[in-house]
Structure formats: C-alpha cells, structure tokens
Amino acid sequence: MQLIDKSVIAGKRSGRLALNNSMKWAFFLCTTVGLVVLVTLIVDTLMDAVGYLDWDFLTSFSSARVESAGFYGAVIGSLWLMVVTVPAAIFLSVATALYLEEYAPKNRLTDFIKINVSNLAGVPSVVFGLLGLAIFVRAMAMGNSVLAAGLTLALMILPVIVVSSQEAIRSVPSSVREASIGMGATKWQTVSRIILPAAIPGIITGIILAISRAIGETAPLVVIGVPTTLLVTPDGVLDSFQAMPMQIYAWIKMPQEEFQYLAAAGIIVLLAILLLMNSVAIFIRYKFSQRY
Amino acid sequence: MSNYNIQEMIQKNKSNKGAFVEKSIPVILFLITSVSVLATIGILYTLISQSLEFFSRESFTTFITSADWNPYGAEPEFGIWALIMGTLKVVVIATVFAVPVGLGAAIYLSEYATERLRKVIKPVLEVLAGIPTVVYGFFAINFVTPVLQSIWSEISLYNAVSAGLVVGIMIIPMIASLSEDALSAVPNSMREGSLGMGATRLETTFKIVLSAAVSGIIASIVLAVSRAIGETMIVSIAAGSTPNASLDITSSLQTMTGFIVQITSGDAAYGSSLYFSLFAVGMTLFVITFAMNIISQWITKRYREEY
Numbered sequence: 001m002q003l004i005d006k007s008v009i010a011g012k013r014s015g016r017l018a019l020n021n022s023m024k025w026a027f028f029l030c031t032t033v034g035l036v037v038l039v040t041l042i043v044d045t046l047m048d049a050v051g052y053l054d055w056d057f058l059t060s061f062s063s064a065r066v067e068s069a070g071f072y073g074a075v076i077g078s079l080w081l082m083v084v085t086v087p088a089a090i091f092l093s094v095a096t097a098l099y100l101e102e103y104a105p106k107n108r109l110t111d112f113i114k115i116n117v118s119n120l121a122g123v124p125s126v127v128f129g130l131l132g133l134a135i136f137v138r139a140m141a142m143g144n145s146v147l148a149a150g151l152t153l154a155l156m157i158l159p160v161i162v163v164s165s166q167e168a169i170r171s172v173p174s175s176v177r178e179a180s181i182g183m184g185a186t187k188w189q190t191v192s193r194i195i196l197p198a199a200i201p202g203i204i205t206g207i208i209l210a211i212s213r214a215i216g217e218t219a220p221l222v223v224i225g226v227p228t229t230l231l232v233t234p235d236g237v238l239d240s241f242q243a244m245p246m247q248i249y250a251w252i253k254m255p256q257e258e259f260q261y262l263a264a265a266g267i268i269v270l271l272a273i274l275l276l277m278n279s280v281a282i283f284i285r286y287k288f289s290q291r292y
Numbered sequence: 293m294s295n296y297n298i299q300e301m302i303q304k305n306k307s308n309k310g311a312f313v314e315k316s317i318p319v320i321l322f323l324i325t326s327v328s329v330l331a332t333i334g335i336l337y338t339l340i341s342q343s344l345e346f347f348s349r350e351s352f353t354t355f356i357t358s359a360d361w362n363p364y365g366a367e368p369e370f371g372i373w374a375l376i377m378g379t380l381k382v383v384v385i386a387t388v389f390a391v392p393v394g395l396g397a398a399i400y401l402s403e404y405a406t407e408r409l410r411k412v413i414k415p416v417l418e419v420l421a422g423i424p425t426v427v428y429g430f431f432a433i434n435f436v437t438p439v440l441q442s443i444w445s446e447i448s449l450y451n452a453v454s455a456g457l458v459v460g461i462m463i464i465p466m467i468a469s470l471s472e473d474a475l476s477a478v479p480n481s482m483r484e485g486s487l488g489m490g491a492t493r494l495e496t497t498f499k500i501v502l503s504a505a506v507s508g509i510i511a512s513i514v515l516a517v518s519r520a521i522g523e524t525m526i527v528s529i530a531a532g533s534t535p536n537a538s539l540d541i542t543s544s545l546q547t548m549t550g551f552i553v554q555i556t557s558g559d560a561a562y563g564s565s566l567y568f569s570l571f572a573v574g575m576t577l578f579v580i581t582f583a584m585n586i587i588s589q590w591i592t593k594r595y596r597e598e599y
Contacts, residue, residue, distance in 0.1 A: 016492050016495070017492060020492040020494040020495075023494050024400075024404055024493070026396060027397070027400035027403075027404060028400050028404070029396070030393045030394075030395075030396025030397045030399075030400060031396070031397040031400045031401060031413055031468075033393050033461075033464065034413075034416055034417055034420045034461075034464060034465065034468070037420070037461050038416060038419065038420055040431075040435065041427070041431045041435070044431065044434065044435045045427075045430070091324070092324060092327050095321050095325065096321075096324060096325045096327070098321055099318070099321035099322055099324070099325045100325065103317075103318045103321055104325075112329075113325060113326075113328065113329060115589075116329050116332050117328050118585075119585055119586075120331060122518060122519075122582070122584075122585035123335065123578065123582075124523075124524065124549065124578075124581055125522070125524065126522065126552050126553065126574070126577070127335060127339070127522070127577060127578050128335075129556070130335075130552070130571060131334055131335050131338050133556070133570075134338040134571070135334055135338060158327075158328060158331065159328070162328070187314060187317075188314055188317045209422070212422055213422070215424075216422075216423070216424025216425075216426065216427070217424065218425065219425075219525055219549070219553060222528075222556055222557050223556045224556075225556060225557075245426045248426050248427075248430070249426050249429075249525065252426070252429065252430055252433065252529055253529070260430075260434060263430055264430070264434075267427050267430055270424065270427070271423070271427065274423075274424070275419075278418075278419065
C-alpha cells in the first residue's frame with residue numbers, strides 16, 4: 001500500500017515551482033529597468049552631443065547662434081554657486097548634526113527640531129525657490145545674485161547633510177567616546193578631536209552627494225530668475241551668474257532643433273562632473289570608512 | 293613646580309578659557325541648529341503671507357473649488373483644480389509604473405539576488421537617483437515622447453504619459469532602496485520557517501516577508517509619491533503648459549510645479565496677482581507634500597514591527 005503518491009505531489013508542486021521561477025525572472029526584469037534606462041539615457045544623449053561637444057563649447061559664452069554658443073559661463077557660474085553653497089551648507093549642517101547627536105537634551109524641543117529637519121527634507125525644491133525669491137531676492141534685496149541662489153541651495157541640501165552626518169556620528173562606538181572622557185578629556189575635546197575625526201569619512205560622503213544634488217538642481221534657480229544670456233562671469237558673490245542646469249533647461253526650451261544638441265552636450269558635461277564627484281564619494285567611503 | 297601636589301596641578305591646568313569654551317560650544321551649536329527651524333518658519337511665513345495677499349485680491353472659494361485656470365487675461369481665473377488635476381495625472385501614471393517595478397526590484401534584491409549581484413545593482417540605483425531632473429526632462433522630450441508617438445499616434449508632443457513615465461523612472465530608485473531596507477529588516481527565521489513548511493520562495497515572499505514589511509513599503513511609496521508631486525523640471529519640459537482638468541492623458545497639461553516655473557521664467561510683474569498666485573500654488577503644493585510626509589512618518593512609527 002502506498003500512502004504517498006509521488007506523482008500527485010510532483011503534479012501539485014510543478015505549478016507552484018513554475019510560478020516561482022517565472023516570477024523570479026519578472027523581478028529580475030524589474031531590477032534591470034534601472035540599468036536599461038541609465039544606458040539608454042547616456043547613449044541617446046551622447047549621440048545627440050557628438051559634434052557639439054568640443055573645446056569651443058567649453059570655452060565660449062552662451063549665444064543666440066548655435067555655432068558660437070558655449071557652456072563656459074554656465075560652468076564658471078556653477079562653480080561660483082558652489083563657493084557660497086558648500087561652506088554655508090557644511091557649516092550649518094555639521095554643527096546641527098553635532099548638536100543633535102552630542103549635546104541636545106532629550107526633550108520636546110529636540111524632538112521638534114528633529115521632526116523639523118526630516119520634514120524640511122521632504123519640501124519640494126521649487127518651494128525652496130519661492131523662499132529664496134521672497135526672502136533673499138526681494139526682502140534682503142540680493143537680486144538674482146550668486147549669494148541669493150547659493151544660500152537657497154544651502155538650505156535645500158541642509159537636511160540631507162544633517163541626516164547623513166548624524167548617521168556617521170552615531171556610528172562612532174560609545175567605547176571610543178568613553179575612553180576619551182575617561183582619560184580626562186572634556187566634552188568638546190572629545191567631540192572635536194575624537195568623534196569628529198572618526199565620523200569624517202561618513203560626513204564627507206554625505207556632503208559630496210548633497211553637493212552633487214545641488215549642482216544639478218534647476219527648479220530653485222528658475223524661480224529665483226537666474227539669467228541664461230550673460231556674456232560675463234561674476235566677479236563677486238553679489239553679481240548675477242549662469243548655471244549649468246539652468247543653461248541646459250534654456251536650450252531644451254529653444255524651438256530650434258540644433259539647441260537640443262547643445263543641451264545634450266551640456267548634459268554630458270554635467271553628468272561627467274557628477275560622475276566624478278560620485279566616484280570620489282564612493283572612493284572615500286571604501287578607503288576611509290573605519291570598522292569598529 | 294614641585295611645590296604643588298597633583299590635585300593642585302590639575303586645578304591649575306584647568307584654565308578658565310577651557311571652561312568658557314565648554315560652556316559656550318553647546319550654545320553656539322544650538323544657535324546654528326535653530327537655522328533649520330528658521331528655514332521652516334521662513335517657508336511658512338513666505339507662503340502664508342504672500343498667499344494671504346493673493347486671497348485679498350482673488351476669491352478663496354473660487355481658488356479651491358473652480359477648475360478654470362486662466363491667469364493671464366483681463367479677467368483672470370484662478371481655479372487650482374486645473375493644476376491639481378494636471379499633477380494628479382502625471383503622478384498616477386508615475387505611481388502605476390514605478391510601484392510594481394520598484395517593488396519588484398526590491399524583492400529581487402532582497403530575496404533572490406546573490407551578494408555579488410547586489411553589489412553591482414545598488415550603485416546603479418544610486419547613480420540613477422543622482423541624475424539631475426533636468427536631464428530626465430531632456431530624456432523625456434527627446435527619447436520617450438518620440439518613441440511613444442511612433443507607437444501611439446494620438447499622443448501630442450507634450451503629454452501626461454511621457455512625463456509620468458519618466459517621473460516614475462525618477463522615483464523607482466527611491467521605492468526600490470527604501471522597500472529593500474524594509475524587506476531586509478524581516479528576520480531570516482521567519483523566511484526559514486516558511487520555507488521549511490514547504491512554501492516556495494515566491495509564496496514566502498508574498499505571504500510572509502511582504503506582509504511583515506508592509507508598513508515600511510507603504511511608507512516608502514507615500515514618500516516617493518510626495519516626491520513625484522513636487523517634481524518640477526520633468527513636467528515643465530515634457531508635460532506642456534496648458535492647464536486643464538480633463539482626464540485626457542495624451543495632450544498638453546500643466547502641473548502646480550510647472551506653473552510656478554513657467555511664471556518665474558517669464559516676467560511676472562512684482563506685486564501683480566500673477567506674482568502672488570505663485571505663492572498660493574506653492575502653498576497648495578507645500579500642504580499636500582507636507583501631509584504626505586507626515587502620513588509616511590506616521591505609518592512608519594505606528595505600524596513598525598519590532599523583531
């Protein structure tokens with residue numbers, strides 16, 4: 001007498017196993033969507049950019065004529081923008097992260113600040129643009145200067161750096177902290193000489209990723225009214241300027257088809273810069289991250 | 293020197309300067325921290341005060357009930373629903389596309405993929421998440437729209453489908469990586485229990501892992517939808533600039549963010565109703581995304597399963 005009929009079990013199992021197998025491939029397909037899009041995007045843009053991306057493109061100012069239009073003003077303008085954004089954002093966010101992780105008492109005010117930071121991270125960038133327009137450009141009368149746009153972007157990336165810095169500081173084990181305090185160091189000595197150096201690779205990684213987001217951000221710049229037809233580079237932070245994403249947007253919006261190729265060339269330059277920054281961030285993460 | 297005993301030496305070395313630094317550092321750091329609160333206050337103040345100015349000129353009831361948005365003529369009409377419908381069309385298409393794909397990718401990465409494959413895929417997702425939205429906009433209008441037009445002839449140059457699909461692509465990495473975190477947090481013992489009872493990997497994933505991680509997954513989707521609502525450049529490039537409340541997804545439309553960009557890139561005379569309408573639209577956008585972020589945080593907190 002056979003209690004278990006193997007063929008029945010195999011029959012019942014085969015459908016389930018087949019479903020399992022086919023869904024596995026479906027999931028795999030979903031995973032490759034990102035890769036496919038990335039490759040398509042880069043190849044498509046590169047094909048458009050070929051012939052337009054040359055030394056002249058990098059060294060001439062924007063122009064209404066396609067042949068002589070270039071990216072120089074935009075590249076220099078974006079660099080100027082970062083001169084304001086980067087120090088402001090680092091100063092504000094690392095200090096905020098240090099306070100929240102090391103000094104803040106456990107009370108309602110601290111909870112409120114933490115909730116506030118995470119909500120700030122969810123505010124659309126175009127709303128930060130409106131903030132910049134009303135406060136920096138109008139109320140403080142900075143105009144569409146490097147300073148106004150730089151501070152707006154600094155506020156926009158602040159929550160990103162705060163959160164990643166907090167994680168980096170939190171990952172420093174308390175034993176290191178206790179050892180320092182136990183040797184008689186004061187709180188600030190411990191924070192500035194032990195914890196901050198130990199957390200710095202993580203903090204820098206977060207900063208670089210945030211900066212690469214700021215460089216490519218367009219919406220706040222449009223709202224602030226960053227010009228696209230300047231023929232000079234700024235001399236100081238109170239001058240108006242051009243920016244790479246803004247220039248790309250202006251070219252995309254042009255009706256003539258040739259400007260699309262210029263936009264593609266601009267995108268390749270922008271993506272190359274971002275890729276470089278991301279590689280540096282990944283390198284720092286692998287090279288300097290300490291395991292405790 | 294030798295006159296001091298150790299205790300006195302320590303006392304002597306504890307300079308007043310050190311004590312002052314120790315006392316002042318927390319205060320300074322707190323002051324810097326308050327800038328982030330000031331930023332929120334600044335956003336709220338800007339949006340509220342300028343919106344109030346707008347509503348002192350235009351009717352508030354018309355704004356929140358009407359679907360006619362025609363801000364330019366001699367008798368401008370400000371009915372926000374035309375813009376909200378535009379945003380909704382794009383966001384629904386983006387969500388319908390991105391949620392299955394993002395979730396599928398998360399499941400593959402967390403449940404099926406080998407460690408080596410994960411190490412390749414994850415950076416790709418990170419790069420995809422780091423691409424500026426203006427680049428996605430270019431991709432939408434120069435690649436996706438022509439491809440769509442070649443298979444679907446009714447579609448016009450500016451449309452909701454192309455913009456929606458590309459916004460979907462933009463939020464896929466977010467859904468994939470946040471959902472993957474949620475799935476990975478489900479303890480292996482639960483998977484092993486299910487597999488040990490004879491369930492296939494797929495059955496384990498759907499009946500055990502997904503239901504255990506459901507709060508994290510929903511939170512990630514809500515967050516991604518909120519991001520899609522606030523997305524600006526893709527829609528201003530690929531979706532067009534004709535506000536309408538129709539359900540037609542093949543023709544030009546305008547989103548809330550698209551309107552803000554269109555007005556600010558042209559000349560909105562300072563002090564005009566058009567200028568203040570920017571802030572009323574911005575306020576609406578802020579309230580919607582803020583509510584979604586709060587919901588996402590609430591879900592994470594309320595339904596978090598601790599193992």
